[in-house]
């Protein structure tokens with residue numbers, strides 16, 4: 123029971139059954155008592171990626187005028203901006219922007235200070251990149267007094283807290299002088315540069331021009347620009363950030379610091395429009411997209427304005443006269459590429475991994491813009507510079523076209539957003555597209571949507587076991603960080619005949635941003651037959667892949683306000699069995715549990731692992747108590763016979779041949795992965811004796827490429843009980859080259875991905891405790907399993923494919939997807955699933971940790 127201690131405190135304080143009428147002054151959340159717990163010793167921010175560590179709260183500013191890189195969990199920032207001191211950074215002559223004739227990262231601070239000379243401009247440092255470079259937000263608006271900002275904030279908040287009241291106020295003229303927020307994000311792909319340069323040029327006008335159109339824009343809007351969402355990639359000419367993440371695939375997961383920083387700004391402003399400026403697609407591409415369209419957007423409200431805004435931006439780009447930025451129509455007129463109008467499939471908005479699609483859950487008309495001309499590669503300097511000049515002009519025209527459209531249609535856009543939020547609080551179903559222009563311009567099936575009703579609520583129980591407690595807190599905190607409202611039960615209660623304990627979380631779906639709650643908690647849908655080609659993944663689910671129990675309440679129940687109170691922070695509290703003990707049990711079925719084990723191993727604490735996969739910790743309460751508090755895990759009473767079954771576990775010296783997302787996920791778990799290659803073993807840079815386990819999912823470690831000496835050392839390492847975990851086709855290839863498990867593998871379509879229902883072997887030390895769902899991408903499954911190989915997990919026989927896109931899925935039904943065995947003395951596990959995919963399916967991580975710790979020999 124995770125809630126025992128805090129509840130005792132609250133009962134003593136008489137808070138639990140206190141007055142329930144003071145809606146504006148709800149008592150503190152049951153969990154806040156533990157908010158002052160210190161972060162684990164020796165852990166830095168990068169080791170605490172979950173945003174729940176107390177070290178991110180109240181951390182003192184590291185420079186005057188600066189605030190912590192990440193805001194306090196779920197604390198919505200005020201709209202009124204600071205104006206930070208923007209310091210110079212060291213000059214990097216290798217910055218990839220320089221040969222493109224674009225602004226290098228070290229040129230940005232001076233440009234921002236010049237803009238700060240205008241009283242229309244504020245600049246904030248909103249966070250840092252993986253390599254520590256500052257992320258800047260520039261806000262442009264006509265000067266406002268503190269009283270005006272206070273009024274601005276009230277009207278801003280009212281949109282979400284009470285859209286009915288906001289609609290009445292709008293009708294009565296109460297929003298006539300309110301400045302609507304607009305948002306422009308740049309350079310999220312580091313090697314797509316020009317949005318940054320274009321934004322600085324537009325900001326120059328916004329800061330200093332007295333043109334009446336410009337002044338009108340500033341009087342009517344609060345315009346937020348993220349100068350670059352990926353400074354490390356800008357400097358290095360990489361699409362990804364320094365952790366190897368494509369951040370325009372990370373917005374719904376928010377594993378990366380650059381994403382969390384910009385997400386907080388989207389939450390802060392809930393902008394009416396949002397541009398995310400990319401490159402390079404010929405003709406210049408402007409969204410809206412092809413189908414399938416995400417089920418959780420109010421798509422009919424979105425498309426009406428997204429299409430018209432796109433057409434306005436197209437006109438602005440055509441007006442530049444840059445013919446290399448546009449394409450010819452058959453009649454000789456010119457156009458951009460608007461996928462909704464010009465393509466039949468393959469450029470969809472289905473997954474909210476993309477920045478503009480994520481922003482749509484905040485009531486925003488979001489667009490990706492792709493400037494036209496690729497300036498990379500081996501080009502003559504003049505051509506390279508000409509391309510970046512045109513791209514910058516195109517990006518600038520799209521921004522100004524968007525600002526112009528939003529200025530002309532300000533009231534309509536705001537009314538549309540309020541209607542979006544009103545449908546949420548009223549619990550209405552989504553609706554089909556009814557806009558004649560959209561219906562007439564849609565190519566193919568692009569106007570098709572899938573109107574749906576939402577459940578009345580979700581319940582996330584939090585006390586049944588450690589995984590449900592820590593995963594529930596993690597999920598709820600994530601929802602709060604995403605501007606969702608979550609409540610918690612202060613008394614046992616019943617919903618639809620089912621009883622829930624004190625501490626259960628309840629997500630009332632009658633809220634403005636309910637589409638985002640649904641996107642996080644639902645499993646999704648099988649869209650295989652909707653469209654042949656999808657742009658990227660087709661499934662994700664925090665509710666089904668993060669380990670929490672999420673129950674859907676579809677009946678029209680009444681949620682009793684006497685039982686539920688809003689949560690402001692969620693954090694699992696730890697438990698330590700009472701008494702004077704020297705040994706404890708620890709269940710490791712969550713990321714928090716894995717981190718706790720690695721922390722204890724790093725501290726030299728003696729650990730053993732029992733046949734069921736649970737741990738024995740040999741330490742007294744003073745050692746385990748801080749770990750329990752820091753990670754929210756439970757140290758239990760354990761009997762001497764149980765202790766005797768445990769085999770000793772040492773700190774895992776882990777070698778990896780894996781992608782950046784997997785390496786990051788292993789680091790999230792508290793491992794210290796070291797990249798290995800056959801070349802590094804052959805040239806003596808690495809030695810097999812320095813490793814306990816290898817995780818292999820890429821081909822850069824090929825046992826057949828080891829020289830004779832190293833091949834012998836590898837075989838000796840296997841015979842000594844080394845551990846091998848292979849993932850995907852490359853993991854299986856490694857297995858075959860090393861002559862390990864006797865299995866035959868088959869591959870699903872390389873573009874297939876989704877969430878699958880699985881059956882776990884309850885006796886497996888790797889998956890015995892695993893979730894009933896898994897994630898696959900380019901799925902692999904085992905069609906033959908030889909003698910001595912255990913099937914740890916297989917796909918369900920019928921209806922295994924819960925959500926995503928997998929043509930030909932039927933052939934895989936019932937087949938094994940995780941297998942293990944002892945071969946040549948080594949402990950070998952092979953995954954056909956993707957348990958670490960882009961650091962998203964956290965609830966599957968324990969399977970990998972268990973495989974790395976498994977000692978079957």
Ligand SMILES: [Zn+2]
Nearest residue numbers: 311314400401
């Ligand atoms: Zn891009």
